[in-house]
Amino acid sequence: MTARWLDETQQRAWRAWLSLAELLPRELDAQLQRDAGLSHAAYVVLAMLSEAPGRSRRMSDLARRANQSQSRLSHTVARLEERGWVRRERSAEDGRGNVAVLTDAGWDVVRSVAPGHVDAVRTALFDPLTPEQTAALAAVLETVVERLDPDASRRVAHGGDVAP
Numbered sequence: 572m573t574a575r576w577l578d579e580t581q582q583r584a585w586r587a588w589l590s591l592a593e594l595l596p597r598e599l600d601a602q603l604q605r606d607a608g609l610s611h612a613a614y615v616v617l618a619m620l621s622e623a624p625g626r627s628r629r630m631s632d633l634a635r636r637a638n639q640s641q642s643r644l645s646h647t648v649a650r651l652e653e654r655g656w657v658r659r660e661r662s663a664e665d666g667r668g669n670v671a672v673l674t675d676a677g678w679d680v681v682r683s684v685a686p687g688h689v690d691a692v693r694t695a696l697f698d699p700l701t702p703e704q705t706a707a708l709a710a711v712l713e714t715v716v717e718r719l720d721p722d723a724s725r726r727v728a729h730g731g732d733v734a735p
Contacts, residue, residue: 599692602687602691612637615638617677619637620672621678626673627660630644654676655674658671659672
């Protein structure tokens, strides 16, 4: 079979994506470290808990939503527990498994850090774009996500809920 190489435009898009995938998380992580001493991964865990009913999620669900392995999530939650921002409890539904619960102190952290995080996202990603480019970016990314997850079983929509 003959290899299908990327054409020049595809190569430019791919290399730009690789750069963005490296630079944007680094930029967001730096902002969160400066403002709250938090990694981006830890902030995502807090955000996913803040959006959940009762500010709690099963650890397995939280790992998927935060895009972390079970092991990595366990370490992240342990660090957040040390700061008093999260606690673990046995599941009230079935007594099996653990849930992570955002404490009031953790909720205060999310509320204080979120505006700066949103500003960093806006500054890094959206300010350089026109409204038309932002709409095109959304359409392009949604198309690629649809290809990668056609049954919508792996994606997390806005508000932290699984897309239907």
